[in-house]
Amino acid sequence: MTDSSPAVSSADTSEDTFQDPGADSSEVIQDPRLWHKDGWMARVIKNEDDDGWAVEMIKDGEPEPALVGPWTMGRDKKNPKPLDTSAFNTLVKTASEVLRRHEQQLHAMLHKRVGLRTGDGDIDVTLDIVPDEYEPYAVLTALDAFGEQIAQVRVAPTFKLTKARAESWAEGGFGRID
Known part of the structure; x- marks a missing residue:
């Protein structure tokens, strides 16, 4: 699925927070830049278009993100705001809606x-x-x-x-x- 989100790179995630979610898809991960729970992974990544950050939502088993969008800077105005339960739940809801709309559009076609x-x-x-x-x-x-x-x-x-x-x-x- 393509979208008009800013170009981002997942190569810039810090090594201390990145874990391979493919290792165990039922494993719950709640790191500041990587959350994996209930079949979804949220990963905060560096936005290549500017000095900011983006977040990508990937459904387990899918090769491409369902959603990529801007992410908030932290208090130091340099690092990203850490992921939390509320943000993750909102991102899951939004990404699920994007997938549902895509499926409806495909069915209609x-x-x-x-x-x-x-x-x-x-x-x-x-x-x-x-x-x-x-x-x-x-x-x-x-x-x-x-x-x-x-x-x-x-x-x-x-x-x-x-x-x-x-x-x-x-x-x-x-x-x-x-």
């Missing part, structure tokens, strides 16, 4: 639905895109008011489902569609 009224009753036409790395495709399905499948055809992953195209497909007897 891959699954479309159009409702139709026909002489035979209400019909839902769905388009489900299968983003296979080598052979992506989509499946167009017609369902009756009870959710029973009336017809299903395979279409190109670039197929655009509109009400007009769904109506045309229904009027044509749910045959092949271009």
Whole structure:
């Protein structure tokens, strides 16, 4: 996942606070610059764009941070403010929301639905895109008011489902569609 956060480097974390969270994902770590708990790791890192600090939130098992954002300076105006329970919980909540929104957006891109009224009753036409790395495709399905499948055809992953195209497909007897 990409974001518009400032460029940061995780190489500048102090060696005395960094521990490999991959060693035991259930281990609770609560260091000033590194917290690991409940499947999340928060790590305070040096912000390469300025003299400040940033924090990255990484969900266990994920290669990229779910969230990277600015972090507050400590009282000495040189070192970062230490992580604490309240900050960690807020960061987990924010990072979880970012992931949830990303999943919703992805679902909306891959699954479309159009409702139709026909002489035979209400019909839902769905388009489900299968983003296979080598052979992506989509499946167009017609369902009756009870959710029973009336017809299903395979279409190109670039197929655009509109009400007009769904109506045309229904009027044509749910045959092949271009």
